[in-house]
Amino acid sequence: MSIQIKMEEFYQRFVSNFIEDNRYMYLVRGLITTLVITFFAVMIGALLGFIIAIIRSTYSKTGKLRVLNFLCNIYITVIRGTPVVVQLLIIYFVIFGSVNINKIFVAVLAFGLNSGAYVSEIVRSGIMSVDEGQFEAGRSLGFNYNQTMRLIILPQAIKNILPALGNEFIVLLKETSVCGFIALEDLTKAGDIIRGRTYDAFMPLIAVALIYLTLVIIFTKLVNYLERRLRNSDH
Numbered sequence: 001m002s003i004q005i006k007m008e009e010f011y012q013r014f015v016s017n018f019i020e021d022n023r024y025m026y027l028v029r030g031l032i033t034t035l036v037i038t039f040f041a042v043m044i045g046a047l048l049g050f051i052i053a054i055i056r057s058t059y060s061k062t063g064k065l066r067v068l069n070f071l072c073n074i075y076i077t078v079i080r081g082t083p084v085v086v087q088l089l090i091i092y093f094v095i096f097g098s099v100n101i102n103k104i105f106v107a108v109l110a111f112g113l114n115s116g117a118y119v120s121e122i123v124r125s126g127i128m129s130v131d132e133g134q135f136e137a138g139r140s141l142g143f144n145y146n147q148t149m150r151l152i153i154l155p156q157a158i159k160n161i162l163p164a165l166g167n168e169f170i171v172l173l174k175e176t177s178v179c180g181f182i183a184l185e186d187l188t189k190a191g192d193i194i195r196g197r198t199y200d201a202f203m204p205l206i207a208v209a210l211i212y213l214t215l216v217i218i219f220t221k222l223v224n225y226l227e228r229r230l231r232n233s234d235h
Contacts, residue, residue, distance in 0.1 A: 017203040023194050027204075030190030031211060037107045037186065038173045044112025045172065046165075049119025052076070054149065056120070057127040061135070062145065072120070079117035085178040087114055092182045103184040107176065115172050122164045126157035159230050166223030170216055177212075187211060 018024040052072045059069035079087070088110040096106060130153050138148030180189035191208035195201045 013200055013203055016198050017194055017200055018207070021197075023197065026185070026190040026193050027187065027207060027211065030185055030187035033104065033179075033185060034173070034176050034187040037104060037111060037176050037179065038169075040108040041111035041115055041172060041176075042169050044108065045115025045119050045168075048112065048116030049123055052116065052120035053123035053127060056124050058145070058149075060128065076117045076120060079114055084111065084114045084175055085181055088178060089181060103179075103182055106182065107179050107184055107186075111172060111176060114175070115168065118168050119165065122161050122168060123157065126161035126164075127153055129160055130156050162223065162227055162230065166220070166226075170219055173215060173219065174212060 018027075052075070055065050055068045055072050059065050088107065091110045092101075092103070092106045127149075134152050134156065135145075135148055138152045143151065176186055177188040179186040180192065183189075185193070187208055191204040194204035198204070
């Protein structure tokens with residue numbers, strides 16, 4: 001009898017948290033917002049990271065691009081030395097504080113800039129790990145530095161750093177949970193809104209955690225699949 005009573009209580013709590021007033025839609029909208037922010041932030045972070053990594057590795061190998069390398073070092077130091085939530089608040093309340101701007105755009109910009117600093121170091125380490133003989137091989141084939149980097153070095157570097165890049169993008173997905181600081185209704189904020197409606201913290205927050213866990217598992221499997229495909233292409 002006690003088990004039946006507990007099951008009934010569980011069902012009532014489930015209905016109250018997710019079914020009444022279509023509260024599950026908070027989670028649906030929050031999930032969509034989180035995925036949109038993550039997708040575009042990954043694009044910005046990857047593009048910015050690769051550009052900065054090439055600039056810094058070029059300076060290390062040739063001594064060129066000194067000024068750009070200096071600026072990149074400042075950017076990396078500032079971004080890696082401050083919390084992402086502080087960067088998000090500065091961009092929203094300071095840089096765009098006097099204008100009416102889309103909060104999703106602000107979040108994409110903040111997380112993209114943050115990710116770019118970490119991606120750049122990952123990519124740079126991959127480039128620097130490629131044997132110097134590969135550059136010499138490129139020159140012996142008549143390639144210039146840019147051609148050698150694009151056709152020989154970067155493909156090898158990407159294979160070496162793919163696991164680290166996958167981890168960085170998974171971390172980025174979870175970092176978006178601080179979007180609530182600018183009142184953006186992401187997945188975490190959606191769970192908190194339901195909690196505020198029902199005064200029940202367990203179910204909405206556990207649901208949010210399970211959704212994040214599912215997303216991480218899916219993305220991890222995709223990265224592993226891509227790794228296998230790249231390894232098979234070597235044979």
